[in-house]
Amino acid sequence: MDYVYGPGRNHLFVPGPVNIPEQVIRAMNRNNEDYRAPAVPALTKTLLEDVKKIFKTTSGTPFLIPTTGTGAWESALTNTLSPGDRIVSFLIGQFSLLWIDQQQRLNFNVDVVESEWGQDHYQHPALFLVDGVSSICALDFRMDEWGIDVALTGSQKALSLPTGMGIVCASAKALKASKTAKSVRVFFDWNDYLKFYKLGTYWPYTPSIQLLYGLRAALDLIFEEGLDNVIARHARLGQATRLAVQAWGLKNCTQKEEWYSDTVTAVVVPSNIDSSEIVRRAWKRYNLSLGLGLNKVAGKVFRIGHLGHLNELQLLGCLAGVEMVLKDVGYPVKLGSGVAAASAYLQNSTPFIPSRI
Ligand SMILES: Cc1ncc(COP(=O)(O)O)c(C=O)c1O
Structure with a gap:
């Protein structure tokens, strides 16, 4: 090379x-482990509890998905909506453009608004889905207080981890919507995650062990600061x-x-x-x-x-x-x-x- x-x-x-802290790099420098042995579910339990703090939610349900921000978008959409459902999307830059493209390719009916966000959305009965990829854990973000139904971020942004984990948090209303949403989804299906949450084993498929330990270290650093x-x-x-x-x-x-x-x-x-x-x-x-x-x-x-x-x-x-x-x-x-x-x-x-x- x-x-x-x-x-x-x-x-x-x-x-x-972004830069990965030394503490996180060291925490990730480890062998693979059996994710079904008790240590990994025990670690996952702490992560699911603590990751809620960066969304400022107590009632949301988080999912740690092996994906990127783009996959987290897809997870948010396919779990809550059915093909043909109407979405009002706000076009403010390159990534909203890409999310709108994804929404259209997934066969939703998208109204694109190119102006700034109105003030009255909190009262609206629609689901409120927010791309927080470049903001969660860096800017003031309050999922519960702002009535957000699905918020998401990616590990390689403010959390300062390697790329590869999409972190999605769903409100009770979004989880309810996922019971009836008809969009085809397999890998991203929240219901598979929830089944394993109930069993206390947490993972429907193989997680990156290294990223889980990295996330633990990253959250510890954030809470220490x-x-x-x-x-x-x-x-x-x-x-x-x-x-x-x-x-x-x-x-x-x-x-x-x-x-x-x-x-x-x-x-x-x-x-x-x-x-x-x-x-x-x-x-x-x-x-x-x-x-x-x-x-x-x-x-x-x-x-x-x-x-x-x-x-x-x-x-x-x-x-x-x-x-x-x-x-x-x-x-x-x-x-x-x-x-x-x-x-x-x-x-x-x-x-x-x-x-x-
Ligand atoms: C605001 C925003 N949304 C979504 C994405 C896409 O995330 P990814 O590249 O992890 O799929 C990015 C990436 O930079 C982003 O900044």
Whole structure:
């Protein structure tokens, strides 16, 4: 294999997959085990109980499915709906576009709304399905309080695990819908999971043992920091990134402040610059991985992912790298300007590490 890694760490700033903490890597460095022996159901029981906390639900039923976010989408849809059922979907970016495509290919009747979300959905009798792949465990997310029926995420995002586990949480209303939903499903059928939950063995098929131990370690780290502190850290990193973008004289692709994301910032580049070249160069020259602009915004934006296991100084390294690449591609940035704006903010807002106070 060619030596492609370069010295030091790769600065991984794509919006997923994200950095995996050392503790999680060590927890996953183990042999396979018999998932029917008592240790694995005992571990699974703690995971199912604790994973509810990241959804902020006490009444939801979680499923840990060997899949990705896309599979978690399919699980949410096929378990709750029948072919021809009507879905109102909100098109706000690339992943809503892909979910809408999946909904159409699964033969649901989809109304696409391209404007912002209304205020009155809580009163609606429809099931409320939320893609939390880039938000759960990083942003304030309250499944019970907001009346969400199915929420889902993927392991490689804010949970900072390898890709491969879709985490889906269903409300009582969604579980009830799954008893009558006629969509064809086999691998994703919640009812198979529920049968094994009742038996106390938990798994209808073979789970990744390593991911289960990884999830245990990831949840332990999140609870040690405190979920609200994790959310506050993401808010801080998001704000610091936006201040840097502003200092560079560039625009956030997200137009309204209330829509800003604390997990990813898409930066619009001037029309004479190809944003894909920024991403290529960042990786080749500075060992910095930035996110490409996708689909409609390909070549026009690059994305800085700031989610998961990440701290302030790591972010400043990324921002310094972005400045150098911007200069490389001919954008007249003052080196240090974004880092100065971000670090002035972070120096005033970064708390002590909770476990070291
Ligand atoms: C918001 C959102 N939804 C869904 C997905 C798809 O997840 P996956 O690539 O794990 O299938 C992604 C992936 O980046 C995402 O960001």
